Amino acid sequence: MAASGGGGRAIRVLNVAEKPSVAKTVSGILSRNQGLRMREGRSRYNKIFEFNYTIQGQPCQMMFTSVTGHLMEMEFEGRYRKWHSCDPVDLFEAPIRKHVPEDKLDIRKTLEEEARKCQWLVLWLDCDREGENIAYEVVEVCLNVNSRLNIWRARFSSLIDREIHQAAQQLARPNQLFSEAVDVRQEIDLRIGASFTRFQTMLLKDAFDFNFSTDGRNLILSYGPCQFPTLGFVVERYWEIQAHEPEEFWKIQCSHTTDEGTANFNWMRGHLFDYTCAVLLYEMCVEEPTATVTKVKKQEKLKYPPHPLNTIELEKRASRYFRMSSEQTMKIAEDLYQSGFISYPRTETDSFSTRTDLHILVQEQQEHPVWGPYAQRLLDPSSGLWRNPSGGGHDDKAHPPIHPTKFSAGESRWSEDHKKLYELVVRHYLACVSQPAVGAETTVEIDIAGEMFSALGRTIVAKNYLEVYRFESWGGSLIPNYTFGQQFTPTSLTLESGITRPPPLLSESDLLDCMDKAGIGTDATMHDHIKKLTDRFYAIKEGSHFKPTNLGEALVMGYDDMGYELWKPYLRSMMEEDMKAVSIGNKRKDDVLATCLQQMKACFLDARVNKTKLFQALEIFFDRTNRTTGGDDQHNHAQQLVRKCDVCHDSDLVLRKKPDGKFMIGCSGYPQCRNVIWLPGSISEAVVTTTVCNICTPGPGFMIQFTFRRLEIPPNFNVHHLGCVGGCDDIMRQLIEMSGSGQRNTSSAPARGRGIAAPSRNDSRNNNTNNQQQQQATCSFCHQTGHNSSDCYSLTSQNRSARSQRVNSNNGDSPIPCPTCGSLCVLKTANTESNRGRKFYSCQTQGCKFFVCWEDSVPTTRGGGSGSATTTSRRGGRGGGGGGGQGGGDVRFVSATGDPVSGRSCFICGDPSHFANVCPNRGMRN
DNA sequence: GCAAGGTC
Numbered sequence: 016m017a018a019s020g021g022g023g024r025a026i027r028v029l030n031v032a033e034k035p036s037v038a039k040t041v042s043g044i045l046s047r048n049q050g051l052r053m054r055e056g057r058s059r060y061n062k063i064f065e066f067n068y069t070i071q072g073q074p075c076q077m078m079f080t081s082v083t084g085h086l087m088e089m090e091f092e093g094r095y096r097k098w099h100s101c102d103p104v105d106l107f108e109a110p111i112r113k114h115v116p117e118d119k120l121d122i123r124k125t126l127e128e129e130a131r132k133c134q135w136l137v138l139w140l141d142c143d144r145e146g147e148n149i150a151y152e153v154v155e156v157c158l159n160v161n162s163r164l165n166i167w168r169a170r171f172s173s174l175i176d177r178e179i180h181q182a183a184q185q186l187a188r189p190n191q192l193f194s195e196a197v198d199v200r201q202e203i204d205l206r207i208g209a210s211f212t213r214f215q216t217m218l219l220k221d222a223f224d225f226n227f228s229t230d231g232r233n234l235i236l237s238y239g240p241c242q243f244p245t246l247g248f249v250v251e252r253y254w255e256i257q258a259h260e261p262e263e264f265w266k267i268q269c270s271h272t273t274d275e276g277t278a279n280f281n282w283m284r285g286h287l288f289d290y291t292c293a294v295l296l297y298e299m300c301v302e303e304p305t306a307t308v309t310k311v312k313k314q315e316k317l318k319y320p321p322h323p324l325n326t327i328e329l330e331k332r333a334s335r336y337f338r339m340s341s342e343q344t345m346k347i348a349e350d351l352y353q354s355g356f357i358s359y360p361r362t363e364t365d366s367f368s369t370r371t372d373l374h375i376l377v378q379e380q381q382e383h384p385v386w387g388p389y390a391q392r393l394l395d396p397s398s399g400l401w402r403n404p405s406g407g408g409h410d411d412k413a414h415p416p417i418h419p420t421k422f423s424a425g426e427s428r429w430s431e432d433h434k435k436l437y438e439l440v441v442r443h444y445l446a447c448v449s450q451p452a453v454g455a456e457t458t459v460e461i462d463i464a465g466e467m468f469s470a471l472g473r474t475i476v477a478k479n480y481l482e483v484y485r486f487e488s489w490g491g492s493l494i495p496n497y498t499f500g501q502q503f504t505p506t507s508l509t510l511e512s513g514i515t516r517p518p519p520l521l522s523e524s525d526l527l528d529c530m531d532k533a534g535i536g537t538d539a540t541m542h543d544h545i546k547k548l549t550d551r552f553y554a555i556k557e558g559s560h561f562k563p564t565n566l567g568e569a570l571v572m573g574y575d576d577m578g579y580e581l582w583k584p585y586l587r588s589m590m591e592e593d594m595k596a597v598s599i600g601n602k603r604k605d606d607v608l609a610t611c612l613q614q615m616k617a618c619f620l621d622a623r624v625n626k627t628k629l630f631q632a633l634e635i636f637f638d639r640t641n642r643t644t645g646g647d648d649q650h651n652h653a654q655q656l657v658r659k660c661d662v663c664h665d666s667d668l669v670l671r672k673k674p675d676g677k678f679m680i681g682c683s684g685y686p687q688c689r690n691v692i693w694l695p696g697s698i699s700e701a702v703v704t705t706t707v708c709n710i711c712t713p714g715p716g717f718m719i720q721f722t723f724r725r726l727e728i729p730p731n732f733n734v735h736h737l738g739c740v741g742g743c744d745d746i747m748r749q750l751i752e753m754s755g756s757g758q759r760n761t762s763s764a765p766a767r768g769r770g771i772a773a774p775s776r777n778d779s780r781n782n783n784t785n786n787q788q789q790q791q792a793t794c795s796f797c798h799q800t801g802h803n804s805s806d807c808y809s810l811t812s813q814n815r816s817a818r819s820q821r822v823n824s825n826n827g828d829s830p831i832p833c834p835t836c837g838s839l840c841v842l843k844t845a846n847t848e849s850n851r852g853r854k855f856y857s858c859q860t861q862g863c864k865f866f867v868c869w870e871d872s873v874p875t876t877r878g879g880g881s882g883s884a885t886t887t888s889r890r891g892g893r894g895g896g897g898g899g900g901q902g903g904g905d906v907r908f909v910s911a912t913g914d915p916v917s918g919r920s921c922f923i924c925g926d927p928s929h930f931a932n933v934c935p936n937r938g939m940r941n
Numbered sequence: 942g943c944a945a946g947g948t949c
Contacts, residue, residue, distance in 0.1 A: 034948060060949055084947025091943095098942065106943090118949095145947055201945075208944030216942075239944045353949085361948085540946065 259517030265293030322407035323416030366406020711741025
């Protein structure tokens with residue numbers, strides 16, 4: 016700002032902060048606590064501080080008060096606020112207004128009273144987009160009562176003396192673009208949220224018998240651009256788990272024990288899914304069990320302490336360490352903050368400003384009976400324990416990372432959760448300013464009969480931060496000393512089996528991570544979105560993991576079947592990009608609003624036309640009620656007879672109008688008879704006439720006079736149509752097909768499970784024809800019935816390519832390209848007692864685990880007796896989950912058809928009474 | 942009775 020000339024009469028300045036605590040702190044800093052007075056405002060939380068200050072030579076009489084976040088809310092005007100006052104689609108254009116809600120009126124009153132007395136208004140809101148928007152809300156209120164106000168913006172990124180004084184001396188103007196970006200978000204959120212929520216709720220709430228208790232609450236099937244993608248994450252993981260098919264795998268384990276300890280060597284192939292391959296390799300190892308050390312690598316490893324704590328990390332860690340919900344964490348953190356024990360808990364920042372005095376914070380903790388001694392050592396330069404914390408690269412420019420602000424050895428009023436959370440904040444802070452843990456790691460690799468194994472030994476040289484951060488550990492294991500070229504005989508060498516496991520349900524920590532990565536919600540709201548899922552009966556929490564309810568799954572399924580990704584995070588990400596463009600002036604507010612709302616309205620209309628998908632999805636889980644219309648429907652017309660029901664031959668098909676204004680024809684014998692004919696969503700009126708169709712049987716079938724909405728049907732169709740729903744009417748049939756509706760299949764309930772992880776438009780779970788075809792199919796690959804080769808269990812993308820390479824280009828002697836890593840696989844011949852002469856391909860690249868048996872020489876284990884080479888090994892499990900957990904289990908001998916083989920003797924000792932996996936001599940052979 | 946964002 017320009018200098019205002021010094022020395023004149025003091026001007027009165029109204030200063031407004033985003034929250035009471037900032038008003039208090041900034042007042043303290045600016046006044047240097049000299050002559051600082053406090054008086055009550057109209058709101059009990061928002062006090063007014065008074066002091067004198069000089070801005071660029073201009074004496075100022077400062078009045079410093081605050082708001083509590085947003086002062087205003089956006090809402091629909093008058094008649095659009097009632098749910099049944101309008102068609103939900105009208106909410107995309109309905110007039111909206113920003114207004115001060117009831118519970119903020121007292122704050123407005125304070126602002127008005129103070130603004131009248133002042134010449135300047137200085138806005139001390141947080142320096143982010145929301146803060147700028149709140150600034151304009153304050154401006155609007157103040158200008159209303161004093162249009163001559165000179166308006167300034169103070170920009171500061173932390174509550175540090177120098178920065179606050181600097182902000183006061185370098186006042187600027189508020190940034191309109193930042194504020195407009197928030198206006199865009201608010202309007203889009205409101206219009207999309209309200210329209211879809213009303214649509215879903217009115218469509219489905221009374222149409223199904225939701226078999227869960229709502230605890231007396233009104234059931235609302237809400238939609239929101241943050242809550243739905245959050246639900247999407249939960250459902251997607253659930254589907255991934257359901258789609259998982261366990262697979263058995265095999266691996267060779269080797270251990271070696273000496274006086275110095277035990278080394279457990281892991282097979283560098285990981286595990287193989289093919290039993291024959293695994294046995295073949297295992298036998299080779301057992302035949303020539305001498306291990307040769309091929310590599311010994313010793314190095315120092317550091318384990319670094321975590322970055323300074325921000326909100327998401329606090330929530331994730333409290334969930335992991337204490338199983339505390341993010342909602343509870345924030346509630347407790349807020350309480351600790353309010354009582355002055357920790358810093359502001361809603362922050363994205365994970366690095367400390369260089370101006371923060373980090374030592375003072377440690378000094379305060381020296382007295383603590385448990386971690387006090389550690390704090391003392393930290394402060395002792397001779398300990399060498401101190402380290403300036405590294406930052407995680409996030410900075411909201413408004414708040415520091417969460418850290419302790421006041422010492423406490425535990426307050427009497429604290430709950431267990433208070434104690435845990437305070438301890439986490441303190442220990443985390445102490446860890447941040449500590450040296451990393453130091454370990455000495457030894458990696459040893461050995462070769463047994465050409466197979467590679469590796470073992471890792473670690474000793475912790477210095478625990479450092481791990482001493483105070485008890486929530487983390489660093490496993491260490493001592494292994495014997497090895498030298499390059501050394502040979503030894505393993506103590507045990509076993510072939511073990513396991514099965515792949517699906518990934519777990521999403522934990523709260525996982526969910527926060529998904530949201531954070533996808534930009535769903537803000538650090539201050541993420542826990543609200545998670546809680547909303549349980550409040551709306553969309554998900555339940557099992558321990559610390561989230562599982563979708565039938566309702567949550569059905570809603571996502573419905574939209575997925577429509578082909579919409581409303582439950583995916585992309586919509587929010589696009590909005591976020593647009594907001595950013597508005598805030599930097601690359602896009603205009605009105606353009607973004609118009610484009611986004613136009614797209615969402617088209618999507619809404621389309622969803623409404625395709626609402627049968629939602630019905631079908633919900634029917635998988637819930638019974639229909641006979642309340643096909645909402646009980647509070649003002650537009651409910653009398654039912655009109657169309658014809659006799661052709662399914663139950665007992666009741667009548669009747670025309671009804673539903674609460675959302677749409678028409679349907681259903682059997683009056685519902686729920687005993689569920690025959691229903693869905694009509695196009697483009698109908699605005701429908702009246703059964705007395706005209707009888709003379710084509711359709713059984714008669715009489717009364718024709719219906721339809722009126723369609725012009726914009727929702729193709730131009731070549733007439734808006735008025737006297738139609739028949741008995742099957743003779745091509746126009747009706749075409750319109751129904753266009754809207755994706757049709758008569759529901761009443762013969763059987765759709766299959767409930769879905770075997771997919773990825774979104775599918777055309778999956779066959781509701782398609783009986785597909786299922787029948789599947790059951791009759793014979794796989795051309797494994798020759799088993801019940802599936803086609805495209806779905807063959809034995810056929811992943813990897814072994815598909817292996818197969819085609821084998822068939823197309825190889826006669827069995829020359830190297831083949833490795834389907835896994837692209838390198839070469841060479842043909843080898845086994846030379847063990849039981850497998851002598853058998854040929855197999857093995858990839859030459861170290862670390863690549865591709866391995867395939869050659870069909871002429873080895874029988875297959877899967878896929879029947881065709882002799883096809885299905886014996887391809889595979890790496891890892893599905894879904895990138897690292898192959899899942901590993902179960903124990905016995906080694907079984909299996910035949911080419913997969914049946915256990917009897918009469919086979921142990922290949923280690925030859926005893927027919929047992930198999931090699933339980934052979935007493937299996938550990939070793941001399 | 943709807944959203945998400947502030948904050949108490």
